[in-house]
Amino acid sequence: MTWTVDDAPWWTKAVVYQIYPRSFADSDGDGIGDLRGILGRLDHLVELGVDVVWLSPVYASPQDDNGYDISDYQDVDPVFGTLDDLDELIGALHAHGMRLVMDLVVNHTSDEHPWFVDSRSSKGSDRRDWYWWRPPRAGMQPGQPGAEPTNWGSFFSGSAWELDEESQEYYLHLFSRKQPDLNWENPQVREAVYAMMRWWLDRGVDGFRMDVINLVSKEVPLRDGLVHGGLWGDGSAFYTCGPRIHEFLAEMHREVFADHPERLLAVGEMPGVTIEDARLFTDPARAEVDMVFQFEHVGLDHGPGGKFDTRPLRLTDLKTSFGRWQAGLADAGWNSLYWDNHDQPRVVSRFGDDGRYRRESATMLATVLHLHRGTPYVYQGEELGMTNAHFTRFEDYQDIESLRHISEARARGHSSDDELLEGLARMSRDNARTPVQWDASPHAGFTTGTPWLPVDANFLTVNAEAERADPRSVFHHHRRLIALRHEDPVVALGDFTMLLPDDEHVYAFTRRLGDESLLVLGNFTGEERPFDVADAWAFDDGSALVLGNYDDAGSPSTLRPWEARVYRRPAP
Structure with a gap:
């Protein structure tokens, strides 16, 4: 969308921080994170500089899918605290100039609702x-x-x-059997959902991230899907961005969001969404949602056997995917930018190097992501360079998706235990759900009790206390990235141009707004890599290095292992 500095929505220069409450901070020693734990760690978010907190579900729930199975939309589960605690959190965030976005799960409820x-x-x-x-x-x-x-x-x-x-x-139930799908064809369902959303806005909530919202419209009558060699058919053609989805979201906007456009944020998580549909969903003139989460880039390392059968990422595939979405939403709509969330493994382990070059690869990946056009999302622990869990036993895993995968794979007899553990270690959602590592004390300072999920053994060196004490850390690099977006309109609103599209090692692009330009470079390997962007950028015309993840400027033609650089060419 071609907004100007004067008329762009506030969220174009904002950064969102996702909290998975169960794993963020535990205040009462029961081993499970809670709302008072979040309140006790707000200084971390203030120092980081984020603008919005997205809170994964804290509603009343049997916790079959860790809160994404809701039994009461208008109450807080006692494991997380009380409505008064949540009100206090909303007030505290507002006092620090931050907004709160709630997770909205209305494709399905709990079977106990x-x-x-x-x-x-x-x-x-x-x-x-x-x-x-x-x-x-x-x-x-x-x-x-x-x-x-x-x-x-x-x-x-x-x-x-x-x-x-x-x-x-x-x-x-498209998800767990304890998560029955709501029938959005029934207008009473929609009216009940909208009333609940308005109730939350009246309490001070500033918007919603809407879980799998593009699945709520099913094609009627329901029909069999294609079978691709498994036991079950693929019905996604009949419920992904179904026939009434745009109608439903436009109605939601009229009934819930229309009276508060300057304050609220509406984000739709949309598996399987196309660029063509995303342009419609996020076009401000259509008034549906502000941005969507799409999954194309986080499926690039999935092999023929699916999510747990991984293959190495080809950088050219990533460039093609990101480039398509940048171009596709350039003149209508808006991108959300993310590597990590509660459903994805840690990016530093997935696409980076979580050993020798953990700091360098984590900061390079963050730089490349945040400098794209769109709103960046930071998932808890990502700003610390937290890694995958490194679990080696089946008993350590708790995620329902992982447990169902183990059971089904064993029933098919297609995988040995070693193969199963290898796939889980790379891709299980539990990789993102280990407790946040606050310091080097027992259980990483997350709890005084026994944590619900084991803490990663590397917490002795990878933790918030150590990161905040080190000016070169992943944490402080995120602070600089966030400040750059706040301060420089070209980061929020500039045009995007991909460079070196066929290079399998170096990611390069420019951002331009008026006469000002930025060049962004990232080395996706653990070796020195040459690059040549002479056709697009001359380093002898006053270019200045404004951000990097090494201590010196380095060579103008070679990037060091996992190096990131951002150059500015000022207006003449």
Whole structure:
């Protein structure tokens, strides 16, 4: 979108920090992070300089999927604290000039939510049609193999349908069987969701990150998906960006966001979204959402066997993906920029080097990401250079997706235990969920009790106290990146031009706004790499190095291992 410095929305120069409360900071010694733990660590966020805190779910929940299975949208789960604690957190963030964005999970609820309990109670329930109930396939008995209404597979393995023994009908759950999908075709469902969202805005919340929101519109009637060699069909063509999704989001915007455009942020997490759809979703003239999370770049290392069958990242693939999204949303819409979140392994272990060059690769990856056009997201611990968990035992894993993968892989007999552990060590969501490493005291200062998930053994050297004490650290590099976005309009609003698209080692691009330009360089390898951008950038015309991750400027034609540099060419 071609905004100017004067009319650009506030979030174009903002940086969002995601907190996964269970793993951030524990205030009461029960081993699980909580809201008072967050309140006790706000100084960290203030020093980092972020503008928005995105809070993963703290709603009442049975915790089948660590809070993404909600049983009460208008209460806080006791494991995290109380509504008063959350009100205090909102007030404290506002006092420091930060906003709070809540996670909104409305594609599904918990099966313990009163809506579903009522829906399940009887075929004649007034809320029966609030969820997707269907009888067995014609001519088949309930519970018989293949009797499910469609052949869709769940994102968490197995069938997307669960038989209710009492009514002898099936309900749809694209995720866990304890996460039944809401039926957004029913206007009463939508009205209830919007009322709940307004209730949160009235409490001072500043927006929502909407979990898998592009899955809420299903194509009716429901039909079988294609089978790609597995046990279940792929139904995504019938529920990804479905036929009424733009209608639903436009309605949501009118009912919830329209009265507070200067304050609020609406972010849609959208697996499988295309650039063409994202242009529509994020076009301000259409008033749907402000930006989307897309998954293209975090699928580039998935092998033929899926997420847990990884392959090395090809840098040219990453450039192609990022370049397409930068160009595709340049004149309509906006990008969200991320490496890490609660569903992704740690980027320094995934695309960098979490050993010898942990600091260099973490800061290079951050530099390349933050200098793109879009709103950057920092996931807790990313600013410290936290790594994957390095778990070596099945017993250490708790994530439902990982446990279902282990079970299904063993049932198929396709993987040895060593292969399974290797895949989990690289890609399990638990890699992102180990407790934040605050200092070198027991359990990394996260808790005085036993942490719900083991702390990474490297906490003795990788922790916030050590990072904040070292001016060259990953933490302070993030501070400089965030300050640069705040201070320099070209970072927020400048045009993007990819350079060296065929180079498999060096990532290079320029940003330009008016007469000012930036050159960004990143070496994605542990070796020195030459580069040549003479066609786009001359280093003898007053260019100045404004940010780097080494102590000196280095050679104008060679990058050191995992080196990042940002040059500025000032206006004449």
